[in-house]
Amino acid sequence: MHEQLRQDAKGAILFDATVSPQVDGAWFDVEHWRQQGALSTQPGGRGGVAVIRTPAGECVLRHYRRGGMVASLMGDRYLWTGADRTRSFREFRLLQAMARLQLPVPQVVAACYRRSGPYYRADLIMQRLPETQTLTQCVAQNRLDTELADEVGALVARFHRAAVWHADLNAHNVLVAPSGLYLVDFDRGRLRAPALSWRMANLQRLRRSLFKIGAAVQGETVFDQTIWTPLMHGYERTMSA
The missing domain is CATH 3.30.200 (Phosphorylase Kinase; domain 1)
Known part of the structure; x- marks a missing residue:
């Protein structure tokens, strides 16, 4: 550069x-x-x-x-x-x-x-990142399954391990492509001192976003079992790697 x-x-x-x-x-x-x-x-x-x-x-x-x-x-x-x-x-x-x-x-x-x-x-x-869809679009197409949720969790963990705070972590800013997953729109984002508090707040913001776009249409219990638990598994696995 x-x-x-x-x-x-x-x-x-x-x-x-x-x-x-x-x-x-x-x-x-x-x-x-x-x-x-x-x-x-x-x-x-x-x-x-x-x-x-x-x-x-x-x-x-x-x-x-x-x-x-x-x-x-x-x-x-x-x-x-x-x-x-x-x-x-x-x-x-x-x-x-x-x-x-x-x-x-x-x-x-x-x-x-x-x-x-x-x-x-x-x-x-x-x-421009070619051939991408937002996570929101994946939800609308019923493509957010256990495997993709795990990958999303791992994606977020990579940024958190590097002490990167995304100011607006939501499903619109996660891009899914054949080459992998990306995060976009880092307006107001910054590097922060490592802390569990802001990391968990970031994840809860993503959770609220998924609820808002209809990922929990079958109820919170099903959402936790099929989406959120795999997402957190991918997150914790990557954080501890």
């Missing part, structure tokens, strides 16, 4: 020169890719993401947007507290750190922010 920074009066771009030796502002402009016929969209996140065909291959362009009640006031604006504290730069560097640890995450390509007074807006570009 070779991190490079380009700055101008309005903002900055951080990119990995080993993935693409040159990245400019047009890479973060959806209209630029649309005009080139190199744009498609897919569901996911707040309002979806754009899939762009770039010189670095097929990538995902994600614009940072707020959620919850604050979204009606702030929309896609964040308070400026310094370049290194922007959502995009922090996630870029966390993804780089996880890649160095050989954790299954997307290859990060570039991040940017654009300042406007006391606020900024931000974007992130990652290489």
